[in-house]
Amino acid sequence: MKKIFRNKFLILVLIFVALPLVLSTYYVNMLSLFLIMGILALSLDLIWGYTGILSFGQGAFFGLGGYVYAITAMNLLCEVQIRHLSHYNVVNHGGTTYISILLAIIFPAVIAMILGYFLFYAKVSGVYFCIITLSLTLIFQQIIMELVEYQIGNIPIGGFNGITYVPRISIGIPFWFYYSLEDPMHFYYFVLFCTTASLVICYAICNSPFGSILTAIRDNEIRTESFGYDVRKYKVMVFTISGALAGLSGLLYCSWGSFISPASFDFFLSAETVIWVLIGGKGTLIGAFVGSFLTQFLENLLSDVLVYYWLLIMGGIFILIVLLFPKGIMGIIYRLRLSIIRSPKKQ
Amino acid sequence: MLETKNLTKEFDGFRAVDNLNFSLQKGELRCIIGPNGAGKTTLFNMISGFLKPTYGEIIYNNEKITRLMPHQIAQKGIIRKFQVPNVYNFFTVNDNLKIPCQIKSEGRILLFTHLSVEVGKRIEEILEIIELKEKGKEIAGELSHGEMQWLEIGMTLAMEPSLLLLDEPTAGMTRDETKKTGEIIKNISRSTTIIIIEHDIQFIREISREITVMHNGSILTEGTLEQIENDERVRNIYLGKEK
Numbered sequence: 104m105k106k107i108f109r110n111k112f113l114i115l116v117l118i119f120v121a122l123p124l125v126l127s128t129y130y131v132n133m134l135s136l137f138l139i140m141g142i143l144a145l146s147l148d149l150i151w152g153y154t155g156i157l158s159f160g161q162g163a164f165f166g167l168g169g170y171v172y173a174i175t176a177m178n179l180l181c182e183v184q185i186r187h188l189s190h191y192n193v194v195n196h197g198g199t200t201y202i203s204i205l206l207a208i209i210f211p212a213v214i215a216m217i218l219g220y221f222l223f224y225a226k227v228s229g230v231y232f233c234i235i236t237l238s239l240t241l242i243f244q245q246i247i248m249e250l251v252e253y254q255i256g257n258i259p260i261g262g263f264n265g266i267t268y269v270p271r272i273s274i275g276i277p278f279w280f281y282y283s284l285e286d287p288m289h290f291y292y293f294v295l296f297c298t299t300a301s302l303v304i305c306y307a308i309c310n311s312p313f314g315s316i317l318t319a320i321r322d323n324e325i326r327t328e329s330f331g332y333d334v335r336k337y338k339v340m341v342f343t344i345s346g347a348l349a350g351l352s353g354l355l356y357c358s359w360g361s362f363i364s365p366a367s368f369d370f371f372l373s374a375e376t377v378i379w380v381l382i383g384g385k386g387t388l389i390g391a392f393v394g395s396f397l398t399q400f401l402e403n404l405l406s407d408v409l410v411y412y413w414l415l416i417m418g419g420i421f422i423l424i425v426l427l428f429p430k431g432i433m434g435i436i437y438r439l440r441l442s443i444i445r446s447p448k449k450q
Numbered sequence: 451m452l453e454t455k456n457l458t459k460e461f462d463g464f465r466a467v468d469n470l471n472f473s474l475q476k477g478e479l480r481c482i483i484g485p486n487g488a489g490k491t492t493l494f495n496m497i498s499g500f501l502k503p504t505y506g507e508i509i510y511n512n513e514k515i516t517r518l519m520p521h522q523i524a525q526k527g528i529i530r531k532f533q534v535p536n537v538y539n540f541f542t543v544n545d546n547l548k549i550p551c552q553i554k555s556e557g558r559i560l561l562f563t564h565l566s567v568e569v570g571k572r573i574e575e576i577l578e579i580i581e582l583k584e585k586g587k588e589i590a591g592e593l594s595h596g597e598m599q600w601l602e603i604g605m606t607l608a609m610e611p612s613l614l615l616l617d618e619p620t621a622g623m624t625r626d627e628t629k630k631t632g633e634i635i636k637n638i639s640r641s642t643t644i645i646i647i648e649h650d651i652q653f654i655r656e657i658s659r660e661i662t663v664m665h666n667g668s669i670l671t672e673g674t675l676e677q678i679e680n681d682e683r684v685r686n687i688y689l690g691k692e693k
Contacts, residue, residue, distance in 0.1 A: 307562065312563075315548060318540075328524075332521055334521070
């Protein structure tokens with residue numbers, strides 16, 4: 104089973120490696136965006152699909168990741184830039200952005216951990232958890248909108264207008280060799296790398312004993328607790344990981360559009376993420392990507408062709424999938440595969 | 451080994467358990483009987499930490515466990531089987547047993563590492579005890595009611611409990627299944643202290659020496675089966691008073 108997964112996964116990755124060679128720049132950009140949003144969906148699938156906790160807070164961690172990246176990258180890069188000016192070595196953005204990337208992942212993770220500690224240790228669960236995380240997302244958005252006058256370092260937060268001219272991610276060896284991923288294709292490969300890494304990490308987590316405890320909590324929390332597992336600890340841990348993933352997605356998004364604003368992580372983003380996971384298939388990891396790809400691709404396609412009616416059609420498709428295939432598209436694929444495996448035995 | 455002192459639980463003024471003083475020696479196999487609403491399951495819920503008593507103490511091995519969380523009590527070795535089969539319905543039988551087997555190496559779980567082969571061996575052993583060896587790869591939710599009960603007993607065994615709380619282990623079982631359950635429980639009781647809540651007198655006759663009768667949240671009487679059967683008060687609460 105593991106081998107099959109590995110082979111299929113490799114083929115899938117290879118396809119994605121080859122895709123930019125045949126696609127136009129516009130579609131390479133779009134593909135990057137789909138993958139970035141896929142990571143966000145993955146973060147929700149980890150906590151919702153595997154542990155059974157529906158969080159509407161992923162949008163907040165997404166935004167947090169974006170803002171932390173924007174603020175730190177712009178602050179740090181300015182200094183580096185000045186240093187290099189004296190060497191007459193003017194680069195668009197001097198130095199690498201590793202620190203910003205790390206901070207933009209760690210900061211949302213820490214916030215998720217603190218939040219998770221207070222919520223899970225207070226035994227908040229189910230609908231109440233949804234509502235609290237939803238309101239926290241809205242509160243965070245409101246706070247950012249109010250911070251028009253403030254600036255952190257040299258960078259104004261900008262309130263509703265957000266932060267613009269955020270530098271692209273830049274890789275290399277600090278102060279020696281760096282390369283900013285301005286080329287959409289290079290940026291795409293970086294995103295693909297992050298996507299693959301997060302998928303592999305999530306897959307490893309979910310298939311370890313730790314993952315089996317997560318599914319045990321989803322399936323029967325009281326039973327798991329009465330076996331001596333401190334379920335709160337596991338919930339906080341998985342919430343932290345999922346916060347880190349959402350932060351990663353946010354920083355990539357911010358770097359992709361070189362822009363972040365409160366509108367980037369409104370309520371609709373959190374709601375859409377839930378839809379992506381549902382469509383793709385809850386608790387399958389890869390389903391998160393399938394869902395986010397398909398939905399966003401259809402959105403793009405339909406909004407071009409049917410300028411007025413596309414939302415209606417999208418809504419119709421969502422309802423049909425949820426009604427007819429509660430396990431999502433991956434559920435359909437699994438069922439097909441099962442029927443293929445089983446059919447020769449009957450003959 | 452286990453002792454409750456003036457244990458009381460009130461639900462909105464109704465006393466489900468009322469000033470209960472119960473004690474249990476190590477190695478005992480104790481049955482608790484009593485009519486519906488006598489407070490038996492509430493007592494189990496308090497011992498295992500799912501309910502906090504209104505007042506009173508629970509003492510286990512000279513240690514107060516009254517205010518501990520369910521998982522802390524489980525780590526002390528008090529493991530509980532629920533009244534309705536409470537297994538992981540979407541897991542296979544093997545995976546069901548894996549969860550309790552893993553708790554001993556929780557430190558390694560938290561580091562996301564994989565576990566040793568010992569867990570697999572332990573699962574095999576338990577499958578043998580509960581006689582579900584051929585069903586290891588079946589989904590637990592598709593087992594028969596009796597098999598699910600055995601699986602849950604097996605899962606509690608995997609924890610190597612020092613005190614086992616069984617809430618109606620034979621509920622909804624056929625005669626044969628009940629008999630087999632009795633044998634399994636007798637086997638376990640050689641190494642473990644057990645408290646059983648049970649209604650089936652036939653079953654109690656087969657396994658138990660000491661019986662506690664509960665009524666209206668407190669202990670009515672304690673003794674051997676013969677003493678209990680000849681006690682007029684017990685007959686009265688079960689059959690109603692003769693007029």
